[in-house]
Amino acid sequence: VVGYYNGQYVNPSEAAIAIDERGHEFGDGIYEVIRVYGGQPFLLEWHIERLQNSLNAIRITSPYDANGYRELIQNLLEKSGETEASIYLQITRGSAVRNHLFPAAEITPNVSAVVRPVPDKGEQTPGKLLMQPDERWANVYIKTLNLLPNIIAKQAAHDAGADEALLVRDGKMIESASSNLWFVRDGELITAPTDRYILPGITRRFVLELANELGIPVREEKLSVTELSSIDAIFITGTLSEIFAIDTVLSHPDLPVSTPLQDVAPHPIVVTPDTCKTEW
Ligand code: PLP
Numbered sequence: 001v002v003g004y005y006n007g008q009y010v011n012p013s014e015a016a017i018a019i020d021e022r023g024h025e026f027g028d029g030i031y032e033v034i035r036v037y038g039g040q041p042f043l044l045e046w047h048i049e050r051l052q053n054s055l056n057a058i059r060i061t062s063p064y065d066a067n068g069y070r071e072l073i074q075n076l077l078e079k080s081g082e083t084e085a086s087i088y089l090q091i092t093r094g095s096a097v098r099n100h101l102f103p104a105a106e107i108t109p110n111v112s113a114v115v116r117p118v119p120d121k122g123e124q125t126p127g128k129l130l131m132q133p134d135e136r137w138a139n140v141y142i143k144t145l146n147l148l149p150n151i152i153a154k155q156a157a158h159d160a161g162a163d164e165a166l167l168v169r170d171g172k173m174i175e176s177a178s179s180n181l182w183f184v185r186d187g188e189l190i191t192a193p194t195d196r197y198i199l200p201g202i203t204r205r206f207v208l209e210l211a212n213e214l215g216i217p218v219r220e221e222k223l224s225v226t227e228l229s230s231i232d233a234i235f236i237t238g239t240l241s242e243i244f245a246i247d248t249v250l251s252h253p254d255l256p257v258s259t260p261l262q263d264v265a266p267h268p269i270v271v272t273p274d275t276c277k278t279e280w
Contacts, residue, residue, distance in 0.1 A: 002080040004072075004113040009079060012114045018095040021110060022103070027146040029092030029110075030054035034073065035118070035239045039083040041073055042239075046202045050143065051089070057142040059102070060093050063109045072113070080115040086240055088114045090145065118240070126247035127163035129234070131225070132156055134167035134174050134197075141196050150177040162250055164236055169197060172222035179238035180204040183223060183231045193220040203237035 003012030022028035032051045035042045048069045055062045064072065073087060092110045096103030132153040137146070153165035154177035165177040174192055175181045180201040183190040189211055194200040211218045223231075234246040 001117070002076060002082075002115045004076055004111070006110055006112075015112075017110075017112075020098055021092060021095045023090065023092030023110065023145055025098055026100075027144065028058070029060070029090055029145045030058065030143050031088065031090040031145060032143065033239045034087040034089065035242075036077060036082065036085040036087060036115075039077065041077070041087065043202050043206060044070065044073065046205060050200065050202065051091070054143045055091060057139070058093075058144065060091065060109055063091065063111055072111075076113055076115050082115055082117050084118050084120070086116050086118050088116070092145070124244065126245040128157075128161065128248040128250060129164050129166040129176065129236075129246055130157040130160045130162040130250045131168055132165040132177075134169035136167070139196055140199055141194065143199060153177045160250055162248075163244070163246075164241075166249060168225055171224050171226075173225060173228075174198055174222065175201075176236050176238075179236035179241045179244070182207070182235050182237065184233040184235075185231055187217065189216055189218045190221055190223060191218070192222045201237055201239075203239055203242065207237055207243065 001012060003010040003015055005015050005017070017024060019025070030051065032047050032054075034044060034047045041047075045066075048066050051069065052062055052066075069089075073089070076087060077085070090112045094103055094107035094109050096107050134149075135153070136149040150165075153167060157163065157165040157177070164179060166181065167174045167176065172192075173181060173183075175198045180191060180198065180203065182204075189207075191204060191208075192198050208218060210216075228249060234249070236244050236246060238244075
């Protein structure tokens with residue numbers, strides 16, 4: 001594992017960060033997670049593009065241009081010697097005496113990174129989602145450090161024996177806590193459009209490109225919770241979760257999920273409300 005902080009290689013669990021670091025005090029920063037396969041950062045250009053979009057959205061001047069990011073990542077990979085790895089890259093507004101207002105212009109962003117090996121997952125069996133109300137803010141498209149609603153939802157999913165959360169806003173199924181959400185219905189792929197309420201996933205973008213190449217029809221639309229009963233299959237996508245099949249959706253007591261579940265889908269989905277288990 002190799003860590004990096006403002007030009008120095010560090011031990012990520014020992015490096016000291018100033019208490020008045022704005023990422024630490026306010027979550028005032030953004031991040032990216034990049035997967036490395038066979039020594040090559042996968043879809044790196046799209047990650048750099050999204051990183052720059054996130055920085056622009058919260059008005060942090062990018063400390064590097066695209067080439068600077070490419071070099072930084074190449075150096076980190078060489079230093080780590082890892083070939084199957086994840087790269088966590090974080091940029092915050094900088095360190096300054098705590099004040100909600102942005103610090104003076106001479107404060108420079110703090111850049112940190114960690115390269116970690118990714119173990120082989122082996123063969124995976126399909127997983128479960130737990131429906132949770134989407135309690136995140138209205139600018140989810142920015143990949144900010146403020147992940148408290150995401151981690152609470154994911155922990156609730158874990159506690160319920162599920163792998164991920166299925167976040168529901170205004171009765172619509174939006175995405176997961178750290179993955180995008182996909183449905184298959186009548187041979188069509190369905191995923192939420194990239195408005196401000198979803199994170200524009202790099203893996204989502206890649207799957208869209210693959211579907212396009214393969215001639216698989218795609219509809220970018222938010223499905224209602226009540227439409228679950230018409231779904232043939234579900235999967236989620238993310239840089240580290242890759243493409244992960246789902247065969248079970250657990251409902252949340254606060255959500256109206258009492259769908260008629262008599263239809264038998266080609267790939268069975270089990271919906272398990274708290275009180276009863278309905279298979280269809
Ligand atoms: N949605 C959310 C909320 C995420 O945090 C992530 C990744 O962390 C994703 C979707 C998937 O994005 P990507 O495919 O770029 O990893």
